[in-house]
Amino acid sequence: MDKLALKKFLIQSESEKAQQSEIEYERYLSDNNSAENDVVDMDAQSHHQESLDIAQKLEEQIHLHERHIEQIKTIDFSPTDLIKPGAIIETANIHLIIATSIPAFTWEGKKYIGLSPQAPLYQCxxxxxxxxxxxYNQTSFDIKAIY
Structure with missing residues (x-):
């Protein structure tokens, strides 16, 4: 297993997600740009507050991907025979990457999921x-390989 290639793939993937989140954020702001003086009734004020909340959530997504990139960059992905940050674990159904929380994805024909060292499953x-x-949660994880 080429762990450095996987690390590069993860960084690239998170960078693309961050860029896409920035585009969505900018588009949302430009589509919903209204001056404070335009807000005159309670309904309009409610929609304005809702727009601010959505913009904040979109901005948080950008920062989340940026944090993931930094976490992935700082973790040592050297080969290991012990489960620790930077390890990739092969089980019967999935490969776990101990780095940061990342939804399931496929790389080189295999299913992976990113697992944070703070996750309860990692503690197991x-x-x-x-x-x-x-x-964990009535699911057995048999460790077939550690990279």
Whole structure:
């Protein structure tokens, strides 16, 4: 397994998501740009506040992807035989990347999911080795390989 290629893929993917979030944020702001003096009735004020809330959520998405990029960049992806940040774990159904929380994706024909070191599942599999397993939420994770 080429862990550095996977790391590069993750950074590229998160960068693209950050750029897309920025485009959506800018588009939303330009489509909903109204001066404060234009807000005159309660209904308009309510819509204005709702627009501000949506803009804030879109901005938070940009920052989330930026944090993911920094977390991925700083983690050591060296080969390991112990589950720790930077490890990639192969189970029967999925590959777990111990780095940051990332929704499931496919890379080179295999299904992956990013797992934060703060996640409860990580606490279950932390420091385990090949051949060991852990059960989390009534799901058994048999460690087939660690990269």
């Amino acid at each position: 599999i932390k420091d385990k080795k090949v051949g060991e397993k852990c059960t």
